[in-house]
Amino acid sequence: MxxxxxxxxxxxxxxxxxxxxxxxxxxxxxxxxxxxxxxxxxxxxxxxxxxxxxxxxxxxxxxxxxxxxxxxxxxxxxxxxxxxxIFGTDRQWPVAIIGTGNLGRALVGYKGFDNQGFKIVAAFDIDPAKVGGAIEEAPIHHLDDLERIVQEKQIKLAIIAVPASAAQSVADRLGASGIDGILNFAPVTVTAPPNASMVGVDLAIEMEQLTFDVVKRSGEKK
Amino acid sequence: MxxxxxxxxxxxxxxxxxxxxxxxxxxxxxxxxxxxxxxxxxxxxxxxxxxxxxxxxxxxxxxxxxxxxxxxxxxxxxxxxxxxxIFGTDRQWPVAIIGTGNLGRALVGYKGFDNQGFKIVAAFDIDPAKVGGAIEEAPIHHLDDLERIVQEKQIKLAIIAVPASAAQSVADRLGASGIDGILNFAPVTVTAPPNASMVGVDLAIEMEQLTFDVVKRSGEKK
CATH class of the missing domain: 1.10.10.10 (Winged helix-like DNA-binding domain superfamily/Winged helix DNA-binding domain)
Structure with a gap:
């Protein structure tokens, strides 16, 4: 012991x-x-x-x-x-979210981030109807203002929640604006920009882990 | 080799x-x-x-x-x-989603599921304003109709996308209605019902993996 x-x-x-x-x-x-x-x-x-x-x-x-x-x-x-x-989460990390569709909106409201030291302080979109609004307390900026806001708010982390077709160009822009870490939700392989770390979230993996278990259990029952 | x-x-x-x-x-x-x-x-x-x-x-x-x-x-x-x-994904799995807020809507539209054999065929909510509607091709049913729809559509998997406070009671209802596997997105610990497998998705874990990398890289740069 x-x-x-x-x-x-x-x-x-x-x-x-x-x-x-x-x-x-x-x-x-x-x-x-x-x-x-x-x-x-x-x-x-x-x-x-x-x-x-x-x-x-x-x-x-x-x-x-x-x-x-x-x-x-x-x-x-x-x-x-x-x-x-060790994780660096003994302090709070301001986070930007790119894309304010259902996924972006859901992630801004995700309590699991807040609880662990991640605060979404800015959202970005290219839709003029959305820019100028806000999701909870996060103002929605135009993607063209990314670099300025990232510097003003000292943002080091960003979450990509845009359609797959836009994910790589958004990642490149994030890299160019000085972001250090990118969480990618787009279901597509994205190459990390130089000097930035990237983690891809593949929710189908969680489903596969689940079906593996379900199939295994149903095999045991037989 | x-x-x-x-x-x-x-x-x-x-x-x-x-x-x-x-x-x-x-x-x-x-x-x-x-x-x-x-x-x-x-x-x-x-x-x-x-x-x-x-x-x-x-x-x-x-x-x-x-x-x-x-x-x-x-x-x-x-x-x-x-x-x-091995995963059982050589066939398509019909999936139910519980909760049609931003997260639920985002998950119905998530291309990563479709690509890997998971098709969301029904959504459930308790809000009368939402019941009767649809998200993409998934009709929104009242949660009270869960058991009937699960049997009609032979649904074995369900995704919990409700607020944390409702997650356990939804999991229990899913178990009682014959669901075999549950993916839980609510940021709270939920006990799996008997005879069902459960996988909890904790998106903050992905963020922690990212900050670990970011902190490590910034240490190497010094």
């Missing part, structure tokens, strides 16, 4: 993608635990809740530092703070 | 979640390759494109069967078909 003291010189930059993905799951579960009144958790218990081994939990976290206490486990608040520092 | 002949008795049900997740990535990349005119691909090349080792690719696929040909690699069309069979 004692948490590991391994890796004296951890290097977060060495962490594989899968580890960083699990780090989000640890964070979310720790936030649930705190909400339910828990102050500490062992790697065994944390792993069990998420379906990982305790060794996996300890090995993943060891990329980022030494967080466990022998005989205690992890202190939830402390580990939450540490993980948020 | 020869593809492995390992695992004579693969069992898909043994595949860990992470493997099933990567299977979606393989499928999507193979679909891109075919679109670009490629007929075959080696595990080395497929892994390289996605940032995995060739051993990883072969080990993952070995859970599901033996797909490689010595000296050739994988035949793209054949492997696409095999993976779609």
């Amino acid at each position: 004692a948490e590991s003291k391994s890796k004296s010189n951890p290097n977060p930059a060495d962490a594989p993608k899968a580890v960083v993905g699990r780090l989000s799951l640890y964070l979310r579960e720790l936030q649930h635990l705190v909400r339910d009144g828990h102050e500490t958790i062992s790697s065994t218990r944390l792993g069990k809740i998420l379906g990982f081994s305790d060794a996996q939990v300890r090995k993943d976290l060891a990329y980022f530092g030494q967080f466990g206490y022998p005989g205690i486990g992890y202190r939830c608040h402390e580990l939450i703070h540490a993980i948020k520092q | 020869a593809e492995s002949k390992s695992k004579s008795n693969p069992n898909p049900a043994d595949a860990p979640k992470a493997v099933v997740g990567r299977l979606s990535l393989y499928l999507r990349e193979l679909q891109h390759l075919v679109r670009d005119g490629h007929e075959t691909i080696s595990s080395t090349r497929l892994g390289k494109i996605l940032g995995f080792s060739d051993a990883q690719v072969r080990k993952d696929l070995a859970y599901f069967g033996q797909f490689g040909y010595p000296g050739i690699g994988y035949r793209c069309h054949e492997l696409i078909h095999a993976i779609k069979q």
Whole structure:
């Protein structure tokens, strides 16, 4: 049950993608635990809740530092703070959204962003009927004003919620305007501009994970 | 470069979640390759494109069967078909969406679902002003008609796109109406009804993966 003291010189930059993905799951579960009144958790218990081994939990976290206490486990608040520092979400990130169709509007209102430190402060569109309006508290600007607003509001992250056919040109404009990170919802492969990171969201992947499970269960029932 | 002949008795049900997740990535990349005119691909090349080792690719696929040909690699069309069979997406799945706010409307129009075998055939709401209408080709029914429509249209999958406060009760109703798989977009923990699988979509996780990368890159620049 004692948490590991391994890796004296951890290097977060060495962490594989899968580890960083699990780090989000640890964070979310720790936030649930705190909400339910828990102050500490062992790697065994944390792993069990998420379906990982305790060794996996300890090995993943060891990329980022030494967080466990022998005989205690992890202190939830402390580990939450540490993980948020690793993600850079211990501070709030102003975010721009490009495209104010149903998806753009839904994302501006998405509570899951607010809760984790992402605040959509500006929306962009090219439709004159929409420019000048607002979605919740985010004003809708013309895409031509992207560079100016990005600089004024110190925006580093942007979400692409435009039709597939416009996604690459929007990504290029975002790169040129100094955006560091792009989340792409358009169901099309987009090349990241130089100096920007990009994550593509493919919602069909989540559906495939679901049907895999459904097919597996129906096979077991037979 | 020869593809492995390992695992004579693969069992898909043994595949860990992470493997099933990567299977979606393989499928999507193979679909891109075919679109670009490629007929075959080696595990080395497929892994390289996605940032995995060739051993990883072969080990993952070995859970599901033996797909490689010595000296050739994988035949793209054949492997696409095999993976779609594994996911059950070699046929079309009719899907119900619950909640016709911005998110629900966006998801009905999401091209990424259509492309991969998911067709939203019915939407549900409790707002009398919306019931009787339609989003694209999906009629909007009252939630009280859920069970009847699910049976009539043989719907096995449903997407929850309602406010967080209503998510659990909607999940319970979905379970009771015979739905096998639920994709939950509400930013709240929902317990799956008995006999149904559930996948929760947490869009903030994608943002965290992005900021991790952005923070790492800005550290490297210093």
